[in-house]
Amino acid sequence: MLHRAHFAVTVISKDRPGIVADTAEVLYRLGCNLEDSSCTLLGGDFAMILTVSHPKPFSKVRLLDEFRRLHDEKGVVAHVRTLSPEELDNPSPVGELCLISVYGADRPGIVYRVTRELAEFQVSIADLNTRVVGSKESPVYVMMLEAYLPEGMTVGEADGLLAGLRLELNVEIGVKAITPVSL
Amino acid sequence: MPARTILQYPHPLLKLPCSPVELIDQEVRDLLVDLVETMRQGPGSVGVAAPQIGVSLRLCVVDVSMSKLGKESNHGLLHLINPEIVEARGAATMREGCMSIPAYTGDVERPTRITLRYSDGGGNPRELAVEGFEAVAIQHEIDHLNGILFLDRITSVKTGLFRRKNYR
Incomplete structure (x- = not known):
């Protein structure tokens, strides 16, 4: 059985219009889904924390290659980590x-x-x-x-x-x- | 009558303003029964509006008497036909969730005290002053009758939308 691939991606770049679009374009072209995200301006840098998935087994190397290109062309720095099935299991908290x-x-x-x-x-x-x-x-x-x-x-x-x-x-x-x- | 299935966004009916109820006949009375059944079945739900079960008419039911926030001050089960807010005062923010948008909640600011005009299940015109959680619940349901979802009312982008975890 084929499992979805899940990754945690962090992106940080000196703020300018287009950082989200550039990042989202890379993910879209690779067929990745944006599962969850938190993005904000921190001082003069724009920071993105994303979890992304791919419907099929998918190599982290392909993501890294695309982000390397984005770095070379536009200065966006990304980090990618593969998420294990255990990390994806997030039971709802019970407390107040x-x-x-x-x-x-x-x-x-x-x-x-x-x-x-x-x-x-x-x-x-x-x-x-x-x-x-x-x-x-x-x-x-x-x-x-x-x-x-x-x-x-x-x-x-x-x-x-x-x-x-x-x-x-x-x-x-x-x-x-x-x-x-x-x- | 059975509880009905709750429509979920992006069903187009949820964004459509509903038509007024012209005549309170058996069909409307049956619909009120279904709305109550559907509300009772929803986990922790305190209200359902007709468009949520696929009927584009201005009626909804609200009952906050069994909820933690509403049990101190409430009017029990309310059948609201053609409800209209005629006065609104105060403001408070509450983190709202909706059965038509599962798995998310968002902070919505609403008036805390409202005066309401409506017809009850027997077709009698009524006016009612409501406050607190009951007022929030009624406004949320009336929003449904106008094709408005809580996602339309979230004001803060930074902390306005949250993954729903649990309800009280």
């Missing part, structure tokens, strides 16, 4: 989904300390964005993340667990339930 917002005067270690604490409580991050805002003289660090709490943990409990960190880092930390609804 919440939005955790963190902000405060910029200082080293905010992301590290907050995410380490969350990891220790078995909180699973689904989405994370960070940005430095405010003025040059007094920069403010903002981190927004969506995370699944471990089964049985309430939003109130999660909020309480982060109390110590608020004092240690002198940052504001808020935890809110998201609660997707089916209509």
Whole structure:
């Protein structure tokens, strides 16, 4: 039996119009499907994280060859990794989904300390964005993340667990339930 | 009457504004029964609109009384024929999912308090003030009657669309 081939592709390039189109064209011409993607502007670079599939067994080398050509012609840097069947198996999380917002005067270690604490409580991050805002003289660090709490943990409990960190880092930390609804 | 199959986008009927119900006859009453059956069968569903089961008429059913967010404040099972929002206030964002667009949810901002005019299942004209989750659910269903899906209402591209994981 023939299995679909799956790859994780990351692309990063100095921002300009056409990066997504160039990347999507390579994938389209090779007959690959774009399964999932997250693409955004990071500073002056445009970054793309994609999972792609091919309906038939497909060599990673062909992808790499095409992306090498794209690199030579347009400066786009891509990385390709083959995804194993185990990696494709992603059971739905069971715990409560919440939005955790963190902000405060910029200082080293905010992301590290907050995410380490969350990891220790078995909180699973689904989405994370960070940005430095405010003025040059007094920069403010903002981190927004969506995370699944471990089964049985309430939003109130999660909020309480982060109390110590608020004092240690002198940052504001808020935890809110998201609660997707089916209509 | 059996629960009916929910149409899924890109079925063209889901993007078509529905016609008003002119006469509340047996056919319409049967349709209301089917809508309720279909809603009860959907996992965690709190509303179904006629176009979702293939009928392009302005009627829908809503019942949030058994949901976590709606059980505190609700009007039980509502049969809404030719519903119309006559007043809307407030705004709140909720992550909505829809049986016609499975596997995705998106953040949609809607008024939190609405006043509604409609005919009930017996054809009696009614006016009702609704708030909270029930108001969100009713607006979502009325959107269906106008050919509007929650995908049309997502405002934030960056975090507006999420893979659906679970429901409460």
